[in-house]
Amino acid sequence: MTDPAIDPIGIEIRNLYKIFGPNPEAHVAAVRAGMSKAELQARHGHVLGLSDINISVVPGSIQVIMGLSGSGKSTLIRHINRLIDPTAGEIIIEGRNVVEMSRQDLRAFRRHKTAMVFQKFGLLPHRTVLDNAAYGLEVQGISQSERYRTAMRWIERVGLSGFEKSYPSQLSGGMQQRVGLARALANDAPILLMDEAYSALDPLIRYDMQTVLLDLQQEVRKTIVFITHDLDEALRIGDRIALLRDGSVIQQGTAQDIVMRPADDYVANFVQHVDRGKVLKVGAVMVQPTGALPEAAIATDASIAEALQQMAANHLQALRVDDPEGQPIGIIPFQDAIDAYTGQHR
Amino acid sequence: MPSWLTSFPQLSNSFLRDLQRSIDDGFRTFTRGYGDLIEGFFSPLQTMLIWFERLLLNTPWLIILAVVAALAWGASRSLRVVIGSVATLVLIGLFGMWTDTMRTVSMVLAATFLSIAIGLPLGIVMARSDRVQRLISPVLDIMQTMPSFVYLIPVVMLLGIGRVPGLIAVVIYAIPPMIRLTNLGIRQVDREVLEATDAFGSSAWQKLVKAQLPLALPTIMAGINQTIMMALAMVVIASMIGVQGLGQPVLRAISNQYFTLGLFNGFAIVGIAILFDRISQAWGKRLQKHQEASHD
Numbered sequence: 001m002t003d004p005a006i007d008p009i010g011i012e013i014r015n016l017y018k019i020f021g022p023n024p025e026a027h028v029a030a031v032r033a034g035m036s037k038a039e040l041q042a043r044h045g046h047v048l049g050l051s052d053i054n055i056s057v058v059p060g061s062i063q064v065i066m067g068l069s070g071s072g073k074s075t076l077i078r079h080i081n082r083l084i085d086p087t088a089g090e091i092i093i094e095g096r097n098v099v100e101m102s103r104q105d106l107r108a109f110r111r112h113k114t115a116m117v118f119q120k121f122g123l124l125p126h127r128t129v130l131d132n133a134a135y136g137l138e139v140q141g142i143s144q145s146e147r148y149r150t151a152m153r154w155i156e157r158v159g160l161s162g163f164e165k166s167y168p169s170q171l172s173g174g175m176q177q178r179v180g181l182a183r184a185l186a187n188d189a190p191i192l193l194m195d196e197a198y199s200a201l202d203p204l205i206r207y208d209m210q211t212v213l214l215d216l217q218q219e220v221r222k223t224i225v226f227i228t229h230d231l232d233e234a235l236r237i238g239d240r241i242a243l244l245r246d247g248s249v250i251q252q253g254t255a256q257d258i259v260m261r262p263a264d265d266y267v268a269n270f271v272q273h274v275d276r277g278k279v280l281k282v283g284a285v286m287v288q289p290t291g292a293l294p295e296a297a298i299a300t301d302a303s304i305a306e307a308l309q310q311m312a313a314n315h316l317q318a319l320r321v322d323d324p325e326g327q328p329i330g331i332i333p334f335q336d337a338i339d340a341y342t343g344q345h346r
Numbered sequence: 347m348p349s350w351l352t353s354f355p356q357l358s359n360s361f362l363r364d365l366q367r368s369i370d371d372g373f374r375t376f377t378r379g380y381g382d383l384i385e386g387f388f389s390p391l392q393t394m395l396i397w398f399e400r401l402l403l404n405t406p407w408l409i410i411l412a413v414v415a416a417l418a419w420g421a422s423r424s425l426r427v428v429i430g431s432v433a434t435l436v437l438i439g440l441f442g443m444w445t446d447t448m449r450t451v452s453m454v455l456a457a458t459f460l461s462i463a464i465g466l467p468l469g470i471v472m473a474r475s476d477r478v479q480r481l482i483s484p485v486l487d488i489m490q491t492m493p494s495f496v497y498l499i500p501v502v503m504l505l506g507i508g509r510v511p512g513l514i515a516v517v518i519y520a521i522p523p524m525i526r527l528t529n530l531g532i533r534q535v536d537r538e539v540l541e542a543t544d545a546f547g548s549s550a551w552q553k554l555v556k557a558q559l560p561l562a563l564p565t566i567m568a569g570i571n572q573t574i575m576m577a578l579a580m581v582v583i584a585s586m587i588g589v590q591g592l593g594q595p596v597l598r599a600i601s602n603q604y605f606t607l608g609l610f611n612g613f614a615i616v617g618i619a620i621l622f623d624r625i626s627q628a629w630g631k632r633l634q635k636h637q638e639a640s641h642d
Contacts (some may be wrong), residue, residue, distance in 0.1 A: 081545055111547030122542030126560045136546040138556075187546065 005046075008060030008223045009094050009113075011080060016053040016089030018075055018247075021046030024087045037246050049075045051247045053089070053224045057240075062217060062224040064238030072247040073227045074119075077195050080225060081114045082106055093191070111140050115184035117137045119196035123168040129155060129179050130164040136187035137148045154182040156213060174205035181212070185220070192224045199229065206230075210237055214308065231270060235259070235279045243267060256284035260340070277305030277341050286330035286338045294331060295320045307337050377503050384439075388510050391460070395509045400450040407444060411435055414621075422628030431625065434617040443592065443614045450591035451618060457516040457577040461524045462570060464517070469528025469569075470554065479529065487520040490600050494519050494583050503589050512589030519580040523572035531565030532558050567630030574622045578615060 019027055019040070027035075027046050037048040050072050057063040066074040078084040080091060082098055091098040093113065100268035101109060115136060123132050130148060131138075133155055137147035155164050158178040168176050177197060184192055194213075198206045214237060217224065228234050234241050234253040242252045243263075259279050262268035283300035297320040298307050307319055311334050318333045338344075356362075384555055402410070418431040437448050472479045498515055505511040535558050543557045559566075585593025592611045599608030 083541060100447045106550065109547075110545060114545070115496060116542070116545040118538055118542055118545075120538050122538045122545075124539060124543075124557060124561075126563075128570075134557075139543075139546050139548050139552055183546075193545075 001134075007190070008221060010059040011055075011057040011063075011191065011225070012090075012092040013053055013055045013057075013076075013079070014090045014092065016050055016076075016079060016091065017087045018049035018072075018079070018084065019046050019087045020049050028088045031220050048247050050079075050086075053249055055242050055249065055252065057223055057225060059223055060221045061239040062226055062237055064226045064228060064234040064239075065244055066228055066234040066241055067244035068229055071244040073229075073244050074195055075247075076244065077193050077225055077227050080191070080193055081110050081116060088281045093215040107209055111136070111187075113189050114191045114193055115187040115189040116193040116195065117159065117177070117180045117184045117197040119199055120179045121168070121173075121200075123176060123179055123183075125168055127167075128164065129160060129166050129168070129171070129182075132168065132179050133164075133186050133319060133322050135183055136189075150188075151182065151186045154186045155179075157185070157216070158182045165202045174201050174209065177201060177209060178212075181209075185216070190222055194224065194226045196227050196229070198233065213237060231274060235274065243270070255279055256281060260284060272343075277308065278303050280304045280340050282319075282321055282332055285334045287336060289320075289328070289331045293328055294318045294320045296320065297328070298332070299324070300329065304337050304341050307332055308334075308341065311337070352390045373500065373503065381504055384504055385510075388505065388514070391456075391513055391517075392510050395452070395456050395513060396538060398456050399449060402448040402452045403445065407439060418625050418628075419620075420629075421632065423632070424628065427624050427628060434621050438614050438617060441596075441610055441614070443611060446590070446592045446595065446611070447618060448613055450578075450593070450615070453513065453516065453581060453584075453589060453591055454574060454577045454618075454622070457513055457520055457580075458570065458574050460513070460517050461521040461573045461577070465521045465569070465573070466528055466566070467525030469525045469566075470524065470532065470559075472529040473532035473558075480614070482525065486525060489518055490522045494580065495586075498583075498587055507588035509589060512584040512587055515584050515587065516577050516580045516589075520573045520576040523576065524569045527565050527569030527572070528562065531562030531569075534565065535561045563633055564630060567626065567633065571623060571626045571630070574626060578619050582615070589624050 001010050017028055017031060017265075018024075019031065021027075021044070024046060027040060030044075031040060031048060033049060035043075037051070040048050053076060055063065055065075056184055063074050065076060075084060079086050080093075080098070082091075082101070086099055089099065093109075098106070098109065112277050124135065127135070130151055134147040134151035137150060144151075152164065155161065158181050160175060160178050160182065163171065163175065171179070173316065177200075180197070182193075201209060210233060213224075226234075226237060235258075235263050238255060240252065240254055241258055243250050243258065245266060248279060251258060251267050252263075256279075258267065259271050259274055262271055280303065281300065282298055282302045282304065285304060286300070294316065296310065296314060296316055298310060300321055300323055310316070311319060316334070318331050321330045321332055323329050405413075414435060415432050416427050418428045422428070434445075438444060468482065472482050494515065497518060498511075501511045501515050505514070539557060539561070540553065543553045548556065581589065581591055582593040582596050585591065585597050592615050595611045596608055596615075598604065599611070
């Protein structure tokens with residue numbers, strides 16, 4: 001794809017609160033002072049949706065926001081393009097506070113800066129795949145021939161060539177979500193918001209779609225906020241992950257951080273069934289070399305499982321770890337790899 | 347037993363008489379003062395009605411048959427509907443009711459257009475605001491349950507006897523389903539679809555035209571269908587205030603006990619009702635083409 005690459009932009013979410021109820025403003029101060037969700041509900045009949053959220057999304061990265069149902073993750077993503085208005089806090093994108101935008105500015109912001117993919121697809125059932133994919137451009141007032149050209153390109157890119165004249169109801173769930181993805185990408189916005197985009201899909205198709213997204217991200221380098229309740233999905237695609245529980249962020253970091261250093265029992269419980277051999281990377285486990293470097297080498301972004309396999313097959317006690325330029329930056333001893341794999345690391 | 351227990355203690359007769367008289371007098375004065383003005387206001391309707399009627403009456407019957415056949419085909423793509431429609435009209439013509447039928451059809455079409463023109467925007471406004479819905483709903487309830495003879499009285503007092511008051515009476519009777527079903531159809535549109543249109547920065551107008559109206563269309567079409575049927579039913583009653591067409595022979599049949607005359611004209615009304623219904627429903631269904639091959 002020869003898209004003029006847009007410079008990725010970051011998202012700063014600062015001190016964001018959302019309280020649901022008839023008079024939310026009245027209770028912000030109490031929540032700031034530490035009133036719990038249960039207390040707010042019992043004493044004032046208001047529901048604490050989000051509490052003091054601070055997330056800074058790195059430009060051009062995939063930020064996963066993970067949590068179980070009711071954790072507030074879908075509420076949170078809707079604040080970024082202000083489908084939901086916050087009770088307090090700010091969201092800074094390109095130096096502008098989304099929370100304070102006027103109706104008109106907000107509309108322009110949604111048209112040009114963000115695109116969104118929905119859990120239940122949110123396609124227009126009376127429109128063909130092509131007209132659905134071109135919707136964002138149509139709203140922007142772009143001529144038909146141009147928007148069809150762009151939409152067609154993305155329909156091909158997500159693997160739906162030949163279906164452009166079909167209606168959404170004629171497609172399977174996975175294909176419908178490809179249309180949703182094509183619609184979002186055709187918009188050419190620097191920020192992509194994905195609200196449980198793959199949760200409604202079968203596991204195999206979900207894995208497929210994750211691959212599609214990761215491949216695409218290599219080309220387009222968007223700033224992606226991805227909501228999911230599936231830890232494996234989060235660990236696979238997230239550059240950074242924020243864990244949400246009862247409307248609060250309980251841990252943020254890379255997949256390695258969260259698996260190796262869970263912040264509390266809740267997170268530890270969450271990650272205990274993860275396939276650590278696949279998730280953990282050599283780079284997160286390696287140690288400083290002492291003495292001579294081993295002959296056999298492995299890349300920093302290889303998984304622990306791959307390292308173990310290589311060592312076991314060749315009866316080695318350690319591997320040299322090379323950065324992408326081929327420079328040695330550490331070693332990974334067999335015992336450390338085993339410890340990391342079994343969760344015994346300190 | 348005291349009398350107030352056996353008969354309901356009503357307001358005094360003289361008071362009720364005075365109340366009715368003063369309201370009637372007030373309305374009569376209003377009619378005398380503003381009747382011309384109101385008549386002038388409604389005169390475009392007169393022009394439209396006469397234009398419609400002339401169009402249908404002056405067009406050779408063969409062309410009308412051809413147009414109906416084409417419409418039926420275009421809407422349904424079914425030979426059965428086409429043959430049924432043409433056969434109905436041929437039978438009506440053979441039994442000598444062609445002219446009256448054309449008059450009735452022109453009246454029904456005019457009333458339907460007017461109902462859509464007023465009802466669709468009202469339904470949209472109603473769907474956008476709960477307060478407007480609370481305001482309009484009881485008015486529609488009254489319009490639908492009030493015996494139509496009752497509102498014929500003020501209409502005739504204001505505008506006299508003729509086509510325009512007839513049209514207004516028909517529209518009052520036939521418009522409620524149009525408004526209600528437009529409102530319902532728009533309110534039923536999937537929330538996530540609307541959220542998606544919002545997320546892509548649609549304006550309120552874009553959202554209405556590109557998502558809400560098309561998705562509400564099946565329900566709106568059901569409303570139009572209902573409106574047509576109710577307009578047809580009202581045509582007979584409207585003949586009492588001078589609307590020409592199939593209703594007048596029915597009225598004559600009632601007062602003279604001409605059973606067969608009444609039956610013929612009654613069947614003609616049923617015939618065109620079925621014709622309108624099949625064509626509009628088939629059209630509505632074809633608009634839903636995209637929902638045919640539903641997956642999983």
